[in-house]
Amino acid sequence: MKTLEEIRNECRNENHAARRLLSAGFRLEGWDMNTGRRIVARITNENTNDEQRTFYEFPDYQTAAAELLA
Template identity: 65%
Template structure:
């Protein structure tokens, strides 16, 4: 069981990772209740005929930031 301080630290790290992803141009689509994964999207050529959407699923935003941002 996590202590209150551990939960705070985890939430702070998750929020920081989510902000880094948004700053890099990814859209945070939320959480999929069927899989328990967080969904991030990368959209190129938005609102054009060449629009492309790529979706990524990760267990946490920290994992997403590590994989997508390096």
């Protein structure tokens, strides 16, 4: 079982990774209830006829930031 301090550190790291993704232009689309994975999206040419959406799935935002921002 995790201690309160471990939970706080994990939340702090998740929030930091989420902020990094947002500042890089990604959107945090939420959490898939069936798989428990986080959904991250990249939308290019938004609100045009050439709009493209790309969705990614990760176990957490820390993994998403490590892979997408590398």
